[in-house]
Amino acid sequence: MNLTKSSTLYENIRKFVPGGVHSNSRFRQPHPIYFKEANGAYIKDVDDNSYLDIIMGNGAVILGHNNEEFNERMQERLKNGIITGLETELSIETAKKFLSFVTTADQVKFTNTGTEAVMHAMLIARTYTGKQDIAVVEGAYNGWHDAVNVSTWPNLDLAGDASEPNSLPGSLGLKEDVVKSTVVIPFNDLDATERIFAAHHERLAALIIEPTMIDVGYIPGSKEYLQGLKDLCSKYEIILVFDELLTGFRESKGGLQVRHGVAPDLSTFGKAISNGYPMAAVAGKAEIMGKSAPGPGSCSFVGTYNGHQVSLAASLSFMELYEELNVLEVLDRRTDMLIKKFNDSAKEKNISVMMRGKGGHFHWYFSDKAPNNYRDAAQSNKEAYQKFTHALSEQGVYCSGNYLLHHAISYAHKDAELEKLLKSMDEALRTLV
Structure with missing residues (x-):
C-alpha cells in the first residue's frame, strides 16, 4: 500500500504538531495516515487508498460518513x-x-x-x-x-x-x-x-x-x-x-x-x-x-x-x-451476524479467538475464554491480535492495532460491506493457522 503522501505530510506537520497528531491514539508506526474523504462506510487517504472503516470515529459516526x-x-x-x-x-x-x-x-x-x-x-x-x-x-x-x-x-x-x-x-x-x-x-x-x-x-x-x-x-x-x-x-x-x-x-x-x-x-x-x-x-x-x-x-x-x-x-x-430508520435494530442484527460467522470460522480453523459485541460495537479476543475484567482481557494474545489486524489492514480494512481497544460498524455498513469484512477476517485468520 502506497503511503508516500502521508509520509511527506508527517515530516512536514511534525515540525508544528508534536507527533503529527492532535489525538495520540491516531498515531501509527511508522507514521500516521492522513485522510481526505469519507463517505458511507469508507474513507480515503491522501494517497487515494480506500479503506472499509471499522473504527468510525471510535463509534461516534453511527449513521455513517457524510449521510x-x-x-x-x-x-x-x-x-x-x-x-x-x-x-x-x-x-x-x-x-x-x-x-x-x-x-x-x-x-x-x-x-x-x-x-x-x-x-x-x-x-x-x-x-x-x-x-x-x-x-x-x-x-x-x-x-x-x-x-x-x-x-x-x-x-x-x-x-x-x-x-x-x-x-x-x-x-x-x-x-x-x-x-x-x-x-x-x-x-x-x-x-x-x-x-x-x-x-x-x-x-x-x-x-x-x-x-x-x-x-x-x-x-x-x-x-x-x-x-x-x-x-x-x-x-x-x-x-x-x-x-x-x-x-x-x-x-x-x-x-x-x-x-x-x-x-x-x-x-x-x-x-x-x-x-x-x-x-x-x-x-x-x-x-x-x-x-x-x-x-x-x-x-x-x-x-x-x-x-x-x-x-x-x-x-x-x-x-x-x-x-425513523430503526438504526439500533439494524446494528444489532448485523453485529450478531458478524459475530456468529466469525466465531464459527475461527472454530473451524481451531484458532483460540472470539469476537464479542453489540449494537455495532465489537472486538476480538485471542483467548480461550471470554474476559470478565481488564486483567482477563490483558492476558489475551497480543501478538496474534496484531498479526490478525495487520492482515486486515493489508486488505484495506481500517482497524486498530491496539489489542485493548474497540471497533464499530455503522448504519452505512450494508450487505456488501459486511461481506467484505467477513471475507477479510477469514483471510486474516488464515495467516494464523
Missing part, C-alpha cells in the same frame, strides 16, 4: 445564523428528545466532550455529597483528567492484588496526590467492591463506571452486577455515575441503563449522541442535577461552547433518523 439526509436536516436547523454562546429553542427541543430516549434521567445538560462531561459529573457529585474523592474501575478509560485517568490500561506488574487494585497514574504529569486519592475497584466483582467501599466510603463522592467496558474491547456487566453496584452506592451514600459515552444509543435507545432498567444517579453520554459532532451530556436525577443550576449552593457548569448550535442541530437530526 445526505442527516446533513440536510442539520443544515436546515442552522439557517438562523446563531452558532454559540446563546440559548435557543433548539436546545430545548434537543433536551426533550434526549430525555425521551434516556427515560431513566430527569434532567440533562449539554457540554462538548466526554472528558468535560465526566469532569462536570464529578463536580456535581462532590457538591451534592460534600465528599471529595472518586472511585473508578481498573482498566477503564473515563477521560484524561487527573481524578479519573487512574489505572487506565495499567501495567499488571504494578497493579497489585486483583481484589484491591493499586491506584496507578494513567499518564505522566498527573498530580500524585489526586491519583493516590482515587480508589480503584475490579470490574464484575461485587464482594471486593463492598470491602473497598466499607473501607473508603466516608471520602467517596462518586463511582464512575462503564456499564459495559468498551475501551478494552467489549466486556459487559450483567443486570445483576449493575443493580448490585447501585445498591452498594445507595448503602454507602456514593453517587453512581454510568459512563455511557460508548454504550449510549448502541446498547439500547437510552443506553445500557434503559436496557437493564438500572438507573444511575448521574450518567454521561457522548460519541454517537450527535453522529460524530462534538457534543456530550450529563444527565440524571433532578435532585442531584439541580446542584448544577445557577445560584447559591451550586457548582459551576459553564462553557462558551456548551449547547453549541451546530452540535445541537446534529444531535436532534441524528435522534430523529435513529428512530
Whole structure:
C-alpha cells in the first residue's frame, strides 16, 4: 500500500504538531495516515487508498460518513445564523428528545466532550455529597483528567492484588496526590467492591463506571452486577455515575441503563449522541442535577461552547433518523451476524479467538475464554491480535492495532460491506493457522 503522501505530510506537520497528531491514539508506526474523504462506510487517504472503516470515529459516526439526509436536516436547523454562546429553542427541543430516549434521567445538560462531561459529573457529585474523592474501575478509560485517568490500561506488574487494585497514574504529569486519592475497584466483582467501599466510603463522592467496558474491547456487566453496584452506592451514600459515552444509543435507545432498567444517579453520554459532532451530556436525577443550576449552593457548569448550535442541530437530526430508520435494530442484527460467522470460522480453523459485541460495537479476543475484567482481557494474545489486524489492514480494512481497544460498524455498513469484512477476517485468520 502506497503511503508516500502521508509520509511527506508527517515530516512536514511534525515540525508544528508534536507527533503529527492532535489525538495520540491516531498515531501509527511508522507514521500516521492522513485522510481526505469519507463517505458511507469508507474513507480515503491522501494517497487515494480506500479503506472499509471499522473504527468510525471510535463509534461516534453511527449513521455513517457524510449521510445526505442527516446533513440536510442539520443544515436546515442552522439557517438562523446563531452558532454559540446563546440559548435557543433548539436546545430545548434537543433536551426533550434526549430525555425521551434516556427515560431513566430527569434532567440533562449539554457540554462538548466526554472528558468535560465526566469532569462536570464529578463536580456535581462532590457538591451534592460534600465528599471529595472518586472511585473508578481498573482498566477503564473515563477521560484524561487527573481524578479519573487512574489505572487506565495499567501495567499488571504494578497493579497489585486483583481484589484491591493499586491506584496507578494513567499518564505522566498527573498530580500524585489526586491519583493516590482515587480508589480503584475490579470490574464484575461485587464482594471486593463492598470491602473497598466499607473501607473508603466516608471520602467517596462518586463511582464512575462503564456499564459495559468498551475501551478494552467489549466486556459487559450483567443486570445483576449493575443493580448490585447501585445498591452498594445507595448503602454507602456514593453517587453512581454510568459512563455511557460508548454504550449510549448502541446498547439500547437510552443506553445500557434503559436496557437493564438500572438507573444511575448521574450518567454521561457522548460519541454517537450527535453522529460524530462534538457534543456530550450529563444527565440524571433532578435532585442531584439541580446542584448544577445557577445560584447559591451550586457548582459551576459553564462553557462558551456548551449547547453549541451546530452540535445541537446534529444531535436532534441524528435522534430523529435513529428512530425513523430503526438504526439500533439494524446494528444489532448485523453485529450478531458478524459475530456468529466469525466465531464459527475461527472454530473451524481451531484458532483460540472470539469476537464479542453489540449494537455495532465489537472486538476480538485471542483467548480461550471470554474476559470478565481488564486483567482477563490483558492476558489475551497480543501478538496474534496484531498479526490478525495487520492482515486486515493489508486488505484495506481500517482497524486498530491496539489489542485493548474497540471497533464499530455503522448504519452505512450494508450487505456488501459486511461481506467484505467477513471475507477479510477469514483471510486474516488464515495467516494464523
